[in-house]
Each structure stands twice: as C-alpha cells, then as structure tokens.
Amino acid sequence: MSRSIILLGGPDSGKTNYIGPLWRALDGEKGALHAAEQPEDINFVLEITDHIFAGGFAPRSEHSDSRRDFEVIVAATEDGPQARIVVPDISGELWRNAVIDGEIDPDWMSELSRADGALLFVRVGSDQDVRPLDWVTSRRMLEKLGGEDDQGLPTQVMLCELIRFLEASLADREDGERPRLSLVVSAWDLVDPEMFQQGPLAYLKHEYPLVAGRLTDLEYLDVRIFGLSSVGGDLKHDPIYRQAFLEAGPDGHGWVAVGDEGGWRKDSDITLPIAWAVGL
Ligand SMILES: Nc1nc2c(ncn2[C@@H]2O[C@H](COP(=O)(O)OP(=O)(O)OP(=O)(O)O)[C@@H](O)[C@H]2O)c(=O)[nH]1
Ligand SMILES: [Mg+2]
Numbered sequence: 001m002s003r004s005i006i007l008l009g010g011p012d013s014g015k016t017n018y019i020g021p022l023w024r025a026l027d028g029e030k031g032a033l034h035a036a037e038q039p040e041d042i043n044f045v046l047e048i049t050d051h052i053f054a055g056g057f058a059p060r061s062e063h064s065d066s067r068r069d070f071e072v073i074v075a076a077t078e079d080g081p082q083a084r085i086v087v088p089d090i091s092g093e094l095w096r097n098a099v100i101d102g103e104i105d106p107d108w109m110s111e112l113s114r115a116d117g118a119l120l121f122v123r124v125g126s127d128q129d130v131r132p133l134d135w136v137t138s139r140r141m142l143e144k145l146g147g148e149d150d151q152g153l154p155t156q157v158m159l160c161e162l163i164r165f166l167e168a169s170l171a172d173r174e175d176g177e178r179p180r181l182s183l184v185v186s187a188w189d190l191v192d193p194e195m196f197q198q199g200p201l202a203y204l205k206h207e208y209p210l211v212a213g214r215l216t217d218l219e220y221l222d223v224r225i226f227g228l229s230s231v232g233g234d235l236k237h238d239p240i241y242r243q244a245f246l247e248a249g250p251d252g253h254g255w256v257a258v259g260d261e262g263g264w265r266k267d268s269d270i271t272l273p274i275a276w277a278v279g280l
Contacts, residue, residue: 003174004086004114005277009121010158011092012128014186016058018121018230019070019089020048021254021270026072028251031271033278036075036082044068044089053250055242057235061091067107076280083278086111092128099161100153112169117180117277120162122155122204122211124187130155131207156208163211167220173279181223182273183215188227188257190234199264200227200257226273227257227264 009015023045026035039045051058070087088111098104104112112118123129131154163181170179185200195203204225205212215223232253233241245253255266256273269275 003083003116003278004111005117005119005274006108006112006115007087007119007121008090008095008162009092009119009123009184010096010128010155010162012060012126013092013121013123014184014228014230015092015121016048016061016089017052018184018186018228018270019045019087020052020058021230021251022087022274023070023072024049024251025254025269025271026074031269032275033074033076033271033280035072037073039070039072042070045070049250052231052235055235055246057231061089063091063093063097074274074278074280076275081280083280085274085278086115087274095162096153096158098165099158104165109169112165113171115179116171116173117182117279118166118170119182119184119273119277120159120166121184121186122159122208124185124190124203126187128155156210159208159211160214163214163218163221167218170221175279177279178220178222180277180279181218181221182277183223183225184228184273185226186228186230187234189229189232191227196227196257197264199259200225224273224276225259228254228270228273229256230254230270 007015023042025031026033048058068089070089071084073082073084075082130152166181173179185203188200191203201212232255233245235242235245252268254270255268256270257264258267258272
C-alpha cells in the first residue's frame, strides 16, 4: 500500500501554502480523501496553518531548510484501501537549481522513483516568474541546458525539464497504468472570470506555450490539470478578502477548479488533485 506522491514546482509556486490547508482538509474528513491515521510529526504543517489562521501566507521555504516531509496514510472510504502519501516540501529554488545543473539530488531521485504520482505547481502572478525570452530562444535553451549562466532560466524551460524528470523516473502504478501527474495552477483566484471559464490549460497555452505543448503529448504520464486556490483569495493584497477570511474562521475557504463538459467550476474539496494522483 505504500506509494508516495511527490509535490514539486519552482520557487514561489504555492507548494507550502497548499500543504497546510491540505492537512486541515484531510483531517476534516469531508473530501475525496481523508486521513486514516494521525501522522507522526506534523509540526511544520502546523506552523504553516498558524500563519494562515492569522490571515497571512506562510513564508517561502529557505533552501537551507532541511527536507520536511508531510507523511500521512489516506483512504477514500472508511474501510477501503489505504495509501501512504509522502509529500515533501522542498524549496522551489532547489528544484530550479537541479534543472540548471542537470542533476537531481540522489535523495529526491529515490523519492521520485518510489512515487507513482506527482503534483507539479505553477502559479498565477508570481514575481519570481522568469519569461524574458521568446519561445524560439526558450526552445534552444531547452535543447542545451546545463553549465551556462542560467540566472535567467525561463520558468517554462524549468517546467518542461521537471516534466521530463517525472517522465523518466515515476514508477508505473500497481494496476499497471501510467503514473499520474496533477498539474496544479495555483493562486487561480487571481484570474478574471473569463480566464476562469477558459480553464488552466488555456492559461498555460497563453503564458507557457512550451509547457502546454508538452502536456498534450505525454507518452509516459497520465495528466490532469487543476486550478487551485489554497486559501480562496489573496490574503496579501486584498484586505477586504482577508477581513472576511478572518471573520469566517480559518477552514473551508480553499477550492479547486475542475473541468468537465459543462465547463469549469469551483469544488471546495482541495484534496482532489491528490485524490486523482493517488487514484484509490
Ligand atoms: N492569491 C493567492 N496567492 C497564493 C495562494 N497560495 C499561495 N499564494 C502566493 O504564492 C506565494 C508563494 O507561496 P508558497 O506556498 O510559499 O510557494 P512555494 O512553492 O512553497 O515556494 P518556495 O518555498 O519558494 O518553493 C505566497 O506568498 C502567496 O503570495 C492562493 O491560494 N491564492
Ligand atoms: Mg515552500
């Protein structure tokens, strides 16, 4: 039953601020997945929720931070099968450096090969987004990565490389199906209603065409794309939202945007990207 799900993404992509509300959702037992047992050590997760309960985002992870894993046994139904999910909170700076150096830390490499599912984060409106290049130049960079002065590594080149790492290393599922990738576009509360209706793939096509292209021709991965708002709005720049958030109490503000034939809608179950990747 032990499988792990890896959560990755570049700097400032919303990983840490997902883990706090995710734990509350798993513990609250209202979503597609719930915690079947109390995890052993969740101190860092509680630190994250403390920030959020106080009406702010948890700070960016330091790259000196030692690896922090959020490990929990989950189940979809009371007596149904269980899965162990290991969600490491690794600073995006480290993922970015791994791409620049063309080399993944052996520790994460073994984590990746133990995993049969992943969540890859991209964020709307990040000031850490690097995109000065036209896409012909980006593609050329993608072809010859490594060893260069890559301070300006474009975000979409980094994302394509991370997808390639995942394709190369995730294990097949126990049921023989391809490993699953939940592509999560975070801070989705920042997009306007028109973009919301077009959905996160349209957003990626517009902002990161190379990434959108990769996602539509994945041979070894099964991908699904979600919009995510971990806390339901912008606690940093929207004081009115923050006030309402604090008054209503800390839980249940987040949502996931899910798409079907009828278009895109908000679902208050933020466990969905994990539930799909685990596929219980
Ligand atoms: N509007 C909005 N902004 C969000 C949300 N989640 C995260 N953010 C923004 O994204 C920023 C980065 O979030 P983090 O969770 O620290 O991102 P990270 O991927 O852990 O970043 P690193 O630790 O640098 O790898 C936050 O400071 C917020 O400004 C959300 O649900 N809505
Ligand atoms: Mg972080």
